[in-house]
Amino acid sequence: MMLPLDTVSRDGQLQRPDELAERMSRLRRVGVEGVMVDVWWGIVERDGPLRYDWKAYLDLARLASRIGLRLHAVLSFHSCGANRDDDYHVPLPRWVTDAVARDPDGLLFADRAGTKSDEYLSLWADESPMMIMDGPGSFPSAQMDHAAPRTPLECYRDFMVSFKEAFEQCLGSVVTEVLVGCGPCGELRYPAYAASRGWQFPGVGEFQCYDRRALESLRAAACNAGRPEWGAAGPHDAGSYNSHPDDTGFFANGKGRVRLQHAKSEAAVLTNHRWSGTDSPGGSMDNVNAFGGNGNTSGDWDKAANSSRPAVSAFPRGARSLDDLREIGGEHPGASRPNGRWDSDYGRFFLGWYSGELVAHGDRVMGAAATVFNGTGARLALKCAGIHWWYRTRSHAAELTTGYYNVLGGSDLDQLGESFSQLGSSHSLSRVDSSAGGRWSVDLGRRPEPSMGPLSMGTRNPHSRRSAEWPPGAYPSTDSMRDSPTGTSPTGLTKSGGLGSKKWSNGSLEGEGSPGSSSGRGGLDRVPGYDGVMAMCRRHGVGVTFTCAEMSDGEHPPEMRCGPEGLLRQVVATADRHGVEISAENALYRCDAGAYKQMVRNSMGLSGDGGGGMHSFTFLRLCESLMEHDNFAQFETFVRDMSGDSAGGR
Secondary structure, X not given: OEOOOOOEOOOOOEXXXXXXXXXXXXXXXXXXXEEEEEEEHHHHOOOOOOOOOOHHHHHHHHHHHHHOOEEEEEEEOOOEOOOOOOOOOEOOOXXXXXXXXXXXHXXXXXXXXXXXXXXXXXXXXXXXXXXXXXXXXXXXXXXXXXXXXXXXXXXXXXXXXHHHHHOOOOEOOOEEEEEEOOOHHHEOOOOOXXXXXXXXXXXXXXXXXXXXXXXXXXXXXXXXXXXXXXXXXXXXXXXXXXXXXXXXXXXXXXXXXXOHHHHHHHHHHHOOOOOOOOOOOOOOOOOHHHHOOOOOOOOOHHHHHOOOOOOOOXXXXXXXXXXXXXXXOOOOOOOOOOOOHHHOHHHHHHHHHHHHHHHHHHHHHHHHHHHHHOOOOOEEEEEEOOOOOOOOOOOOHHHHHHOOOOOEOOOHHHHHHHHHHOOOOOOXXXXXXXXXXXXXXXXXXXXXXXXXXXXXXXXXXXXOOOEEEEOOOOOOOOOOOOOEOOEOOOOOEOOOOOEOOEEEEEOOEEEEEOOOOOOOOOOOOEOOOOXXXXXHHHXXXXXXXXXXXXXXXXXXXXXXXOOHHHHHHHHHHHHHHHOOOEEEEOOOOOOOHHHHHXXXXXXXXXXXXXXXXXXXXXXXXXXXHHHOHHHHHHHHHHHHHHOOHHHOOO
């Protein structure tokens, strides 16, 4: 159970201890195993650099021990008050905000307009010494005027060392988990959306790469890539906080390169399906998305896969064959535009850099944490945000501004045609070049002969060997890509080559792949947005806590293209593939039966390939409403449902 944000007051006192003790005892009686609390940097180190006050948190640990509860401590290096449901304000320590005032353009994230975020120090300043004033203007004049400059990373590390020393006697016994804050809300992400800066759901948010050090990093990366013109700024056409993807040039969700709208018709040929409606096709393309796609679905994968007459329309009127189709071309009224600039060379460069800098920050912070806490018996973890809006689009715009590079690029043909046609062929994966940031290439083998003869695709021989490439910093994922909640698509490639270990089936077709999900379409062009995070966590022996476990796809307006269920499945599968333990939380306070059922379903049903299940679930949060009689009765049932053996660990 997550404790209230104000469990400890800003002056370092445990608030309402008698009431808290009674409620924690009540939680223990119904089967709750522990509580989670934010350990605020702005409270513990409020009196000056290296002056730590742990008293209230030690009192809480003793209280939890007496009641028989475990304690999960979130080392919260962010401020509180900028986001939804933040009913309490905790700023960064005053001596930190003083340092920020002396260098705001170098210590705080900034958006394109130059607006600063004071939620969390810029990750590009991790290793840059801060000028720390510890005297008049901030603190009593009796204190020294200057403190030794320290970098933010040194501040985080010193805080962790002091925490370890203060809680040494109960680390691993009472304090069984330490979650290390790596960004706003304690999550490893950029502050791309915040109500305090005017953001409203479901806006795409804004890139946070305009502070001085961020731009220096971008310029260096562009020069290293041989394209210095890319280093002046972030995308100019990415809209603003409350834009929708298709309102922008950068995030627009086309369907890949023009003329490939008909890939699904070609895929149907390759799989020996008959055309729907007539043997002499000549209808519209209204139902072309029934195999799944960019959101205009009129069917689903399972219906198409299990029917001898797949729910795809035939060629545009006037085309009676694939050759006729190419004579007519793809510019018929139903043809869609190409993807936005996120699917360009520039977009791949920028997004690779932006997401890579986030993972590198997590690597620095969690590397320091592992050094401090290894051997204490406490589990280490970080929080990963559940950015579920616009998930069921190709660009995944809200994830991109937040720092998760999780897109579906390329074209429909590359995704569907190859997915259907490469069954049974050999696959291998190799680097196209030997540089550290070189591109990966997968050899797709030879395409089997389609029953209706060869397909002419310009000057490219469809029966020749094909390869697909991934940009620097990304590599193929073994995730199978889901387009609707009811079906999965077949492809899944691993970094070492070959296909995954699990079976998939599509009507009469059967092959190898791995379960998992996203909003994608079985594409070979998917950039795996969570692999970098999970690989980093695996390297440091760190678990991941993920949000939005209470949400279902259907409870959001369809035009927002939300996909919390698919997102959670994708993250769980990715964590399982990397051998990372995963826990879950609800993103918003909910105490209704529907949310409880969804939380149980997600925690007990999403076990990943290895069957390990969720490590734990933390409910957000303890409050007056939850303790009301009827609400608490439902909560007790929820706890009982979550206590089954199939729920995995604790």
